[in-house]
Amino acid sequence: MTPDFRLDRTLSASELEDVLRQVGSERYHIRHPFHRLMVEGRLTRGQMQAWALNRYCYQAAIPRKDAIILSRIEDRSLRLVWRERILDHDGDGASPGGIERWMRLATGLGLDAAIVASQRLALPATRFSVGAYLTFVEKRTLLEAIASSLTEMFSPQVIGERVAAILQRYPYIDEDTLGYFTPRLTQAPRDVDVALAHVREHARSIETQQLVVDALIAKCEILWTMLDALHFSYVEPGHVPPGAFVPEAAS
Amino acid sequence: MTPDFRLDRTLSASELEDVLRQVGSERYHIRHPFHRLMVEGRLTRGQMQAWALNRYCYQAAIPRKDAIILSRIEDRSLRLVWRERILDHDGDGASPGGIERWMRLATGLGLDAAIVASQRLALPATRFSVGAYLTFVEKRTLLEAIASSLTEMFSPQVIGERVAAILQRYPYIDEDTLGYFTPRLTQAPRDVDVALAHVREHARSIETQQLVVDALIAKCEILWTMLDALHFSYVEPGHVPPGAFVPEAAS
Numbered sequence: 001m002t003p004d005f006r007l008d009r010t011l012s013a014s015e016l017e018d019v020l021r022q023v024g025s026e027r028y029h030i031r032h033p034f035h036r037l038m039v040e041g042r043l044t045r046g047q048m049q050a051w052a053l054n055r056y057c058y059q060a061a062i063p064r065k066d067a068i069i070l071s072r073i074e075d076r077s078l079r080l081v082w083r084e085r086i087l088d089h090d091g092d093g094a095s096p097g098g099i100e101r102w103m104r105l106a107t108g109l110g111l112d113a114a115i116v117a118s119q120r121l122a123l124p125a126t127r128f129s130v131g132a133y134l135t136f137v138e139k140r141t142l143l144e145a146i147a148s149s150l151t152e153m154f155s156p157q158v159i160g161e162r163v164a165a166i167l168q169r170y171p172y173i174d175e176d177t178l179g180y181f182t183p184r185l186t187q188a189p190r191d192v193d194v195a196l197a198h199v200r201e202h203a204r205s206i207e208t209q210q211l212v213v214d215a216l217i218a219k220c221e222i223l224w225t226m227l228d229a230l231h232f233s234y235v236e237p238g239h240v241p242p243g244a245f246v247p248e249a250a251s
Numbered sequence: 252m253t254p255d256f257r258l259d260r261t262l263s264a265s266e267l268e269d270v271l272r273q274v275g276s277e278r279y280h281i282r283h284p285f286h287r288l289m290v291e292g293r294l295t296r297g298q299m300q301a302w303a304l305n306r307y308c309y310q311a312a313i314p315r316k317d318a319i320i321l322s323r324i325e326d327r328s329l330r331l332v333w334r335e336r337i338l339d340h341d342g343d344g345a346s347p348g349g350i351e352r353w354m355r356l357a358t359g360l361g362l363d364a365a366i367v368a369s370q371r372l373a374l375p376a377t378r379f380s381v382g383a384y385l386t387f388v389e390k391r392t393l394l395e396a397i398a399s400s401l402t403e404m405f406s407p408q409v410i411g412e413r414v415a416a417i418l419q420r421y422p423y424i425d426e427d428t429l430g431y432f433t434p435r436l437t438q439a440p441r442d443v444d445v446a447l448a449h450v451r452e453h454a455r456s457i458e459t460q461q462l463v464v465d466a467l468i469a470k471c472e473i474l475w476t477m478l479d480a481l482h483f484s485y486v487e488p489g490h491v492p493p494g495a496f497v498p499e500a501a502s
């Protein structure tokens with residue numbers, strides 16, 4: 001295997017899983033400098049607001065992303081389990097889903113719920129990255145669409161690091177505000193089991209295995225690009241693009 | 252009209268055109284710091300290479316963008332004139348089109364043609380921005396798709412500034428290498444005439460006029476976001492995302 005993850009032979013299922021974990025260890029956004037600043041306690045409240053406001057766009061699109069995938073699954077039993085993802089993020093009208101929980105994080109940071117929900121102050125790069133994710137699951141093969149969800153293999157690690165660091169280093173954020181993350185620690189591994197089993201079963205040639213690896217890289221690029229844009233706009237001074245969120249001077 | 256270009260009444264055709272020019276003067280990428288660095292002669296050869304390599308992805312997608320629009324036009328006479336855009340960029344197999352001319356700029360800067368054409372070293376943010384443009388013209392109304400081309404109202408200005416400055420300040424780039432830009436100075440105004448006439452005729456209510464204004468803003472955001480990504484990755488040190496083009500240390 002070359003540095004950019006070109007396969008040179010067909011892998012066993014467990015070798016493929018090893019390559020996917022290698023992609024994660026090199027490309028997942030836990031290595032991004034913006035995440036590093038966050039866990040080191042070095043972001044201002046305004047920068048945390050910018051992160052929550054932009055990431056909301058991603059959260060809000062997840063059920064639509066999963067509905068696109070659902071619309072492409074012919075196997076009813078797989079549809080049944082995939083449907084759970086939509087419930088997790090949209091809720092059931094009574095208990096809140098992931099989108100509402102993320103909104104609690106945003107408002108807990110002092111943002112106005114209507115502004116966050118409108119998405120109109122989000123960075124264009126955030127919207128383009130989210131759009132790239134929707135287009136990817138719509139236009140690529142179902143195998144690639146499912147494989148692109150496998151960043152969840154690594155999310156418990158990033159969540160664990162993020163939540164512990166935020167509670168320790170950002171005194172104005174409490175556990176209740178971070179309620180988004182707790183259910184994700186059990187939902188993500190369950191989702192990974194389903195997606196990984198599908199991939200192990202359906203990617204048995206070098207060509208399909210390469211598609212799977214490239215789908216995971218593409219998804220890592222989406223998450224990374226969102227943090228690039230946050231870093232450029234809100235860590236380096238003076239680079240907020242026209243029309244996007246500007247933190248108050250005090251924060 | 253508010254600062255974010257919300258219309259409060261139906262405009263005359265010439266008032267609408269004035270608003271579009273106002274959008275351009277505030278949002279077009281001629282105001283982007285990366286463009287400013289370029290015309291001030293402050294970019295290295297490696298940074299110029301990064302610009303040419305990434306912008307190639309945009310150029311290469313333009314005929315596909317126009318083919319999507321062409322596929323949505325019911326009026327044969329409009330299809331006839333819109334088709335010219337595809338010829339301009341794809342050429343006719345004998346005389347080169349815009350894509351080949353842009354490649355000449357890239358190779359004139361010392362890049363390998365096969366690597367540029369593969370697009371695999373482009374920034375993910377470039378690819379997501381270009382993808383956002385294709386999705387926009389596919390999924391929005393035809394009026395919005397046509398209006399999004401109106402950044403060409405402002406391109407002769409940016410080209411004039413860019414070409415003069417490059418010839419003056421970058422001695423390793425000659426007029427032949429910049430051959431992309433010369434035909435654009437006559438093609439763009441012709442294209443603008445067509446698109447602007449369509450918009451003036453078909454946007455006569457406040458709602459459709461707002462769609463037109465927002466389409467132009469969206470397109471400005473696409474161009475701006477591509478320069479944001481270049482600026483972050485290649486002007487500030489150390490921010491090239493994994494897998495993307497890295498200029499040689501010497502350049």
